[in-house]
Amino acid sequence: MLLVLWSHPYSAYGQKASVALYELGLPFEQKLVDARDQALMADFRAISPFAKMPALVDAGAGRTIYESSIVIEYLDRLAGGGQLIPADPDAALEARWIDRVVDSYVGWPMNRIISGKFRPEGQHDAYGSEQDAQQIATAWDTLEDRLGDGRTWGAGESFTLADCAAAPILTYARRLVPFGDRPLLKAWHGRLMARPSFRRALEDAAPFGDLMPAPPAVD
Structure with a gap:
């Protein structure tokens, strides 16, 4: 293979x-x-x-x-199935739902904000960037609420598609829109940062320096 x-x-x-x-x-x-x-x-x-x-x-x-x-x-x-996409249909649906929230309401607006930072002087879209930031903040609230059932990972007790999406996207997006007073979201992100698979992905990126046009998160 x-x-x-x-x-x-x-x-x-x-x-x-x-x-x-x-x-x-x-x-x-x-x-x-x-x-x-x-x-x-x-x-x-x-x-x-x-x-x-x-x-x-x-x-x-x-x-x-x-x-x-x-x-x-x-x-x-x-890889044989049933790992990142749970075999249980309801669990699989939850993993896909979290993945879509992270991709659509965090990742996409994050990328628009980042692209805006590279526009020539005088061509910035402050209104559009503010709308995107508000969408990310709404996603933070949505995820905080979903984590309220005590789950360990994004979609339950197993590391899934949802966590593959969240690990990098949350890491970069929180530098644009801080987590603020959302302790469950912070705790989940802390577990993602400690996951060996994500640490390896970050090691792959390390030789390229810090390409994110925003300061590291401090919240």
Whole structure:
């Protein structure tokens, strides 16, 4: 089995996929996506038409999968199933729901805020960035409420797709919108930071320095 993950180690969605690979114990090669390399980007677009990271190539099966949540669904099945996507239908639904909240209401607005920070002077969208920050804050409240049942991980007592998504995205988004007075969210994030699979993903990113255009979280 030869798995190639096209991504960048500092990409939150790329880290989401690499956490899953490390969690499942699946060996893989990471192909660095570098927007400055036009020839490489042409190859990347040939397998990922929207040029979005990550993209997974399973050479043995002759398959290419992109979109991080679908990549993880595929990897879980490849590893035998029932690990990152729980076998129980209700538990699987909860894992997918948390994943969607994290991706859609934290990850996407986070990326818009970050993109805005790189706009030329005079072209910043302060109103749009404030709306995105409010959406992230609403997601923090939603997750805090969901964690109120005493669960250990994002969707229950097992580490799942939900946690693969949350580990990197919460880590970076809290630098833009602090957790504030949300102790359950902070505690969950602390467990994510200590998870060996996420620590390995962070180690992969370390050689690239700190690419996040916001100071480290202090809350």
